[in-house]
Amino acid sequence: MFQYVLRRALWAIPTLLGVFTIIFLLTYLMPGDPVRAVMGEQYKRADPATIERVRTSLGLNDPWYTQYGRFLLRTATGDLGKSYVLDEQVIDIIGYRFPRTLQLMSAALLVAILIGIPSGILAARYQYSWIDHTLMLVALLGVAMPVFWQAVLAKIFLTQDTYGVALFPVAGYGGGNIYYLILPSLVLGTHLSATIARVMRSSLLEERRKDYSRTARAKGFTESSVIFKHELRNALIPVVTIIGLDVGYLLGGSVVTETVFNWPGLGRAVVTAISRRDAPVIIGTLVFGALLFVAVNIVIDILYGIINPQIRYA
Amino acid sequence: MRLRRISLMALSALIIWGSAAAAGTLNYPVDADPEHLDAWRSTTTATRRVLVNVYEGLTTFAGDSGEVIPALAESWDISADGLTYTFHLRHGVNFQEAEGVTYADREMKADDVEWSLLRYLTEDTAISEHPEYLQALSGSAAFLAGETDTVAGFKVVDDYTVEMTLDAPNHRFLADLVNAYVVPREALDALGSSLSNKPVGTGPFLFERWTRDDQLVLKANPDYWEGAPSLDGVVFYNVPDATTGMLQYRQGELDLLLAFPEGQLESIKQEYSADYHEAAGLNVRYWGFKMTEPPFKDNVKLRQAFNYAVDRDLIWNVLMEGARVPGDLGVLPPDMPAANVAGYPYDPELAKAALAEAGYPGGVGLEPITLYYFASDSDAPHVALQDMLAQIGVSIILQKEDNSTYWTHVGEPDVTFFLSGWSADFADPSEVLDFLFAHGRDDTKYDNLEVDALLDQARATSDPDARNAIYLKAHELIMADAPWIVSGYSKISYLLKPNITDFQVSAAGTYRTPLKYVKKQ
Numbered sequence: 001m002f003q004y005v006l007r008r009a010l011w012a013i014p015t016l017l018g019v020f021t022i023i024f025l026l027t028y029l030m031p032g033d034p035v036r037a038v039m040g041e042q043y044k045r046a047d048p049a050t051i052e053r054v055r056t057s058l059g060l061n062d063p064w065y066t067q068y069g070r071f072l073l074r075t076a077t078g079d080l081g082k083s084y085v086l087d088e089q090v091i092d093i094i095g096y097r098f099p100r101t102l103q104l105m106s107a108a109l110l111v112a113i114l115i116g117i118p119s120g121i122l123a124a125r126y127q128y129s130w131i132d133h134t135l136m137l138v139a140l141l142g143v144a145m146p147v148f149w150q151a152v153l154a155k156i157f158l159t160q161d162t163y164g165v166a167l168f169p170v171a172g173y174g175g176g177n178i179y180y181l182i183l184p185s186l187v188l189g190t191h192l193s194a195t196i197a198r199v200m201r202s203s204l205l206e207e208r209r210k211d212y213s214r215t216a217r218a219k220g221f222t223e224s225s226v227i228f229k230h231e232l233r234n235a236l237i238p239v240v241t242i243i244g245l246d247v248g249y250l251l252g253g254s255v256v257t258e259t260v261f262n263w264p265g266l267g268r269a270v271v272t273a274i275s276r277r278d279a280p281v282i283i284g285t286l287v288f289g290a291l292l293f294v295a296v297n298i299v300i301d302i303l304y305g306i307i308n309p310q311i312r313y314a
Numbered sequence: 315m316r317l318r319r320i321s322l323m324a325l326s327a328l329i330i331w332g333s334a335a336a337a338g339t340l341n342y343p344v345d346a347d348p349e350h351l352d353a354w355r356s357t358t359t360a361t362r363r364v365l366v367n368v369y370e371g372l373t374t375f376a377g378d379s380g381e382v383i384p385a386l387a388e389s390w391d392i393s394a395d396g397l398t399y400t401f402h403l404r405h406g407v408n409f410q411e412a413e414g415v416t417y418a419d420r421e422m423k424a425d426d427v428e429w430s431l432l433r434y435l436t437e438d439t440a441i442s443e444h445p446e447y448l449q450a451l452s453g454s455a456a457f458l459a460g461e462t463d464t465v466a467g468f469k470v471v472d473d474y475t476v477e478m479t480l481d482a483p484n485h486r487f488l489a490d491l492v493n494a495y496v497v498p499r500e501a502l503d504a505l506g507s508s509l510s511n512k513p514v515g516t517g518p519f520l521f522e523r524w525t526r527d528d529q530l531v532l533k534a535n536p537d538y539w540e541g542a543p544s545l546d547g548v549v550f551y552n553v554p555d556a557t558t559g560m561l562q563y564r565q566g567e568l569d570l571l572l573a574f575p576e577g578q579l580e581s582i583k584q585e586y587s588a589d590y591h592e593a594a595g596l597n598v599r600y601w602g603f604k605m606t607e608p609p610f611k612d613n614v615k616l617r618q619a620f621n622y623a624v625d626r627d628l629i630w631n632v633l634m635e636g637a638r639v640p641g642d643l644g645v646l647p648p649d650m651p652a653a654n655v656a657g658y659p660y661d662p663e664l665a666k667a668a669l670a671e672a673g674y675p676g677g678v679g680l681e682p683i684t685l686y687y688f689a690s691d692s693d694a695p696h697v698a699l700q701d702m703l704a705q706i707g708v709s710i711i712l713q714k715e716d717n718s719t720y721w722t723h724v725g726e727p728d729v730t731f732f733l734s735g736w737s738a739d740f741a742d743p744s745e746v747l748d749f750l751f752a753h754g755r756d757d758t759k760y761d762n763l764e765v766d767a768l769l770d771q772a773r774a775t776s777d778p779d780a781r782n783a784i785y786l787k788a789h790e791l792i793m794a795d796a797p798w799i800v801s802g803y804s805k806i807s808y809l810l811k812p813n814i815t816d817f818q819v820s821a822a823g824t825y826r827t828p829l830k831y832v833k834k835q
Binding site: 030031032033036037038039040041042043044045046047050053054057085086087088093096097152155156159160161162166169170171172173175259260261262264265268269272275276277 | 346349350352357358437439440443445446507510511525526527528529551552553554555557558561562564565567716717718719720721722723734735736737749750755756757
């Protein structure tokens with residue numbers, strides 16, 4: 001087990017190096033420069049000599065291999081550098097925004113699991129009944145509706161006195177007040193729960209057709225003990241995989257949810273950095289995201305073994 | 315069930331009550347965080363919007379008229395030759411109290427002005443990005459080059475008097491000083507580089523805190539020299555999405571709204587007729603021709619044909635629901651001096667005739683032309699332009715690029731027809747003409763030696779009437795050359811809750827005016 005984790009961790013190094021190189025090259029090849037990106041049409045107000053001096057001081061006039069080497073060396077020593085545009089260290093940008101992303105992510109995942117797994121089990125247990133049809137129709141809608149649309153609907157009915165009941169604030173972080181977290185995590189969580197429910201259902205149905213299930217039922221076990229003691233262990237494996245991928249997706253910050261709820265998360269920081277051509281922030285946050293993604297996947301692989309002890313690590 | 319619902323509502327009421335902003339706080343949305351809050355390096359409206367409330371210069375723009383008026387300088391005298399400015403500083407202006415900053419002398423005096431202003435004069439972009447604010451001072455070039463330790467044109471006469479001497483008369487000088495803020499040296503010494511995120515100045519509001527991408531909070535400065543502002547404070551909320559902003563305004567979470575969801579302007583105007591305000595702005599939007607590349611090079615008739623083919627009224631008043639004033643005049647926004655020149659009216663017949671004279675009768679022989687525009691702009695005006703030009707036989711290919719790519723690409727020779735715009739900081743023709751029509755600085759690469767000479771002459775002319783007459787002449791020459799299709803002039807439109815009064819908006823934009831007179835009932 002320990003050897004397995006160590007080997008996976010070592011494999012992460014070339015993966016991260018590859019990710020780093022690709023991100024660097026993409027950033028380098030992106031047309032545009034930070035000075036003009038920030039000023040927009042007013043860039044003509046800046047003296048061309050000033051723009052040139054800013055470029056030189058940021059090292060943007062160096063050849064690509066010099067810039068690559070500099071980024072690589074710095075990143076390897078754990079220094080992610082300073083933003084080209086903001087007066088902030090990249091590490092502080094991540095340190096401030098990541099906990100906020102994590103907050104939203106955990107709450108949304110909790111909602112997604114609490115809704116998705118029971119719905120999937122219910123739908124499989126009562127396959128082709130009205131419960132199954134209703135739940136899967138809702139889940140289909142949940143997958144099909146873009147999350148920003150769900151957000152707008154939720155806001156109109158739950159935050160507006162004009163149209164519905166103003167139970168929640170429209171948007172904002174509220175200085176960490178948990179009350180501001182409820183609506184965005186409900187929206188994001190129900191959106192994610194749709195996929196979880198569908199995978200849970202189909203995976204459980206597959207298990208229910210297998211010989212061991214039939215044997216268990218023939219022995220006279222109640223239906224619920226067949227599901228919870230025998231089938232669920234096996235059926236959960238693909239669901240955990242899906243949740244793991246969701247975590248990866250959420251770690252980068254859900255850009256859309258963060259934007260429409262004014263949530264100060266990592267995803268928005270990356271998108272703003274891209275539009276400003278702020279290379280240190282783009283590279284730093286994306287490498288950080290890749291690192292987390294790799295780590296989460298290792299954890300997921302270990303979880304398989306805990307859920308189903310029959311799985312061995314070779 | 316019923317009970318649970320009631321208790322949920324009671325709970326939420328309690329939380330809302332607990333988190334509600336104090337009365338007297340202005341809840342102000344911004345679509346993006348400022349990049350930083352550095353007095354010497356501020357280049358964007360996002361930074362200015364906050365800084366004008368914390369910092370002040372010797373001069374400022376009046377909140378309503380936009381004219382240059384005294385701020386930290388109580389008054390000034392200008393010598394008869396227009397070269398020497400003597401500024402009389404206001405007495406009893408105290409720098410703001412800030413945590414960690416101790417003052418030997420809290421009063422703002424001439425040596426504070428000297429230190430702050432000369433700090434703008436450096437080529438080190440980590441310190442200042444605006445040497446141009448003080449480049450008119452005589453001796454500034456030698457100081458910038460590091461040849462001298464002092465600027466010959468800057469003299470501290472006594473604690474309350476500063477004398478500045480220029481090399482040549484320059485009517486823009488007082489306006490350039492508006493953005494040159496006076497900062498206490500003690501704050502930089504005590505806070506170091508963190509001063510660029512925690513400003514300390516002389517203005518009506520104190521910086522309190524800034525949680526990135528969330529809120530930036532200012533509170534009233536009780537020691538402000540004009541008396542404490544009426545508001546208790548201002549909270550700038552980061553609201554990147556216009557639809558969310560609209561819902562927040564509707565629900566009372568915001569006191570004003572500066573951006574509207576696309577395509578809803580007309581319905582918002584009707585629903586909020588009491589809250590809706592509109593004023594003329596100082597931005598001009600245009601489609602530019604590259605003057606140095608075919609087919610527009612040396613073909614004024616072709617450029618004029620394009621101009622006559624565009625129905626600006628249809629674009630701005632119908633398609634875009636009145637978002638801008640149609641660009642029926644020249645390159646200057648209508649409220650500026652020297653703005654009143656003949657524009658190019660919509661006339662398809664004249665357009666066809668000019669196209670024939672240009673050598674392309676009915677558009678025959680003219681290759682399709684690519685029109686470049688940036689992604690954050692609406693598509694509608696460009697699609698309309700494409701259609702209008704098709705009606706005289708010109709074929710246009712639309713090419714949209716993301717904003718950052720766009721602004722480095724637009725100056726290149728392969729971009730021959732493009733969208734651009736410009737915002738003047740104050741209502742003087744030099745704000746447009748000097749930046750866009752002097753010495754090929756615009757992306758059109760327009761360069762007319764006669765216009766260059768007129769602009770140089772105008773800059774050194776102190777008498778406003780004589781100066782504006784020169785600008786008018788230059789403006790007419792530019793319009794005859796038709797380097798642009800003037801598209802439209804900006805309107806500043808916003809929603810403001812009826813309980814907010816004395817909210818001043820200058821034509822340069824809402825970001826220009828400090829919120830010191832605003833009242834909230």
